[in-house]
Amino acid sequence: MSSYKEKKVISIGIVSELTGLSLRKIRYYEERGLLSPGRTGKGGRKYSFDDVETLMKIAERREEGVQTAEIKKELNKEKTKQKIRDEMIKGQLNAHFRMRK
Amino acid sequence: MSSYKEKKVISIGIVSELTGLSLRKIRYYEERGLLSPGRTGKGGRKYSFDDVETLMKIAERREEGVQTAEIKKELNKEKTKQKIRDEMIKGQLNAHFRMRK
DNA sequence: AAAAATATGTTATATTATCTCACAACAATA
DNA sequence: TATTGTTGTGAGATAATATAACATATTTTT
Numbered sequence: 170m171s172s173y174k175e176k177k178v179i180s181i182g183i184v185s186e187l188t189g190l191s192l193r194k195i196r197y198y199e200e201r202g203l204l205s206p207g208r209t210g211k212g213g214r215k216y217s218f219d220d221v222e223t224l225m226k227i228a229e230r231r232e233e234g235v236q237t238a239e240i241k242k243e244l245n246k247e248k249t250k251q252k253i254r255d256e257m258i259k260g261q262l263n264a265h266f267r268m269r270k
Numbered sequence: 271m272s273s274y275k276e277k278k279v280i281s282i283g284i285v286s287e288l289t290g291l292s293l294r295k296i297r298y299y300e301e302r303g304l305l306s307p308g309r310t311g312k313g314g315r316k317y318s319f320d321d322v323e324t325l326m327k328i329a330e331r332r333e334e335g336v337q338t339a340e341i342k343k344e345l346n347k348e349k350t351k352q353k354i355r356d357e358m359i360k361g362q363l364n365a366h367f368r369m370r371k
Numbered sequence: 372a373a374a375a376a377t378a379t380g381t382t383a384t385a386t387t388a389t390c391t392c393a394c395a396a397c398a399a400t401a
Numbered sequence: 402t403a404t405t406g407t408t409g410t411g412a413g414a415t416a417a418t419a420t421a422a423c424a425t426a427t428t429t430t431t
Contacts, residue, residue, distance in 0.1 A: 178279070178284045180284075181419095182417060183279045196419090197377095211418095212419060236428090238377095282388085283388065293389085294410090302407095312390090312415080313389085313416090337399095373431085375431085377428070377429085381425105385420090386418080388415100388416080389414100390416090392412090394410090395409080396409080397406100400405075401405090
């Protein structure tokens with residue numbers, strides 16, 4: 170089900186290196202609801218590679234002057250599209266196996 | 271080239287949670303040469319998902335009473351096999367594109 | 372233009388995580 | 402019995418992260 174790309178295991182310092190974003194920015198984008206890292210028991214943030222990719226998209230859009238609220242909408246749209254794609258694949262797989270049974 | 275599975279980004283604490291192994295064990299297996307995590311500038315260990323998988327294999331073999339020296343050999347064999355597989359795939363790809371050119 | 376909101380840096384203080392090293396303990400082997 | 406292998410634990414030091422507050426430009430709104 171959940172692949173490595175989605176597993177929340179990366180600490181914020183590494184994410185900062187990976188993306189080139191400051192800790193402040195990374196936390197701020199979370200505050201604005203553009204992503205939601207997991208948390209360790211004691212409160213530490215944990216990110217996935219998916220999160221890292223999201224942050225890089227955010228960085229790009231920010232450089233283009235787009236505000237976080239707008240970026241948030243864009244990300245949600247993408248997420249919705251991806252969800253629909255996933256459903257379709259699941260549907261096709263189901264159909265496939267129904268036929269073969 | 272290097273996929274997410276190979277990227278060294280996970281701290282030892284998370285690896286410990288993921289594998290159920292104590293920090294002590296994880297460091298000890300490294301000392302014995304069964305795996306080699308990356309390092310941050312300041313000396314912190316960084317693991318990949320591949321490393322995590324390796325550690326789970328190690329845990330299994332240890333439960334079966336196998337010593338680290340033996341496990342190390344086994345892992346090296348696997349690594350060699352994998353390398354050969356990779357070479358073959360690369361070779362086939364090259365042949366393929368030579369033909370098409 | 373004035374006021375409000377955005378986005379980010381910086382500083383302070385506290386807590387948690389990690390590092391290395393050493394010593395202990397026990398099991399397995401030579 | 403002496404040695405080696407494996408793991409736990411404790412000490413002391415350093416690094417990483419958390420939250421919160423304040424400062425400050427730069428936009429956006431009113």
